Each structure stands twice: as structure tokens, then as C-alpha cells.
């Protein structure tokens with residue numbers, strides 16, 4: 001190996017180490033780390049919406065843990081948000 005290749009390898013290692021270090025120091029809140037919207041952004045309210053629309057009849061609701069696939073945190077089965085999508 002020539003000196004130039006060795007120097008290039010050292011430089012690449014330095015760049016990779018720097019990139020990994022930068023990624024490790026980025027701060028994410030739980031809401032940023034997921035693809036879910038906050039309750040405020042979704043317009044979530046803990047009561048049914050128009051025409052009785054509510055989480056328990058929404059495709060995004062998972063009743064086993066009272067979670068929503070679109071909105072962060074626990075949601076009420078009788079809650080509602082602007083992302084409501086009725087089950088069939």
C-alpha cells in the first residue's frame with residue numbers, strides 16, 4: 001500500500017467517525033422519532049367527532065393498547081381527530 005492510500009484510508013475513517021459522531025449527538029424528541037403526528041397537530045379531542053366518528057371505529061386505532069398508528073400517545077376509544085378514517 002502506498003502512502004497516499006494509507007492517507008486516504010485515514011481520511012475516510014475520520015470522515016466516517018465524524019459522521020457517526022454527529023448522528024449520535026442529534027437530539028430527537030419521541031414525536032420527531034416516529035412518523036406520528038402530535039395530538040395538537042391532529043386536532044385530537046377526547047370526545048366523538050361529527051356523526052359519531054370516534055377512534056374505536058377508525059382504521060388507525062389499535063384497541064389492544066389504545067394507541068393510534070397516526071397520532072402519538074394513548075387515545076380514547078371515544079376520541080376523535082382530523083385523521084379519522086372509518087373502518088369498512
Ligand code: SF4
Pocket residue numbers: 042044054055056058059060061062067068069070071075079080081082083084085
Ligand atoms: S387517526 Fe383515528 S384512531 Fe387515531 S386519533 Fe384520529 S380518530 Fe383516533
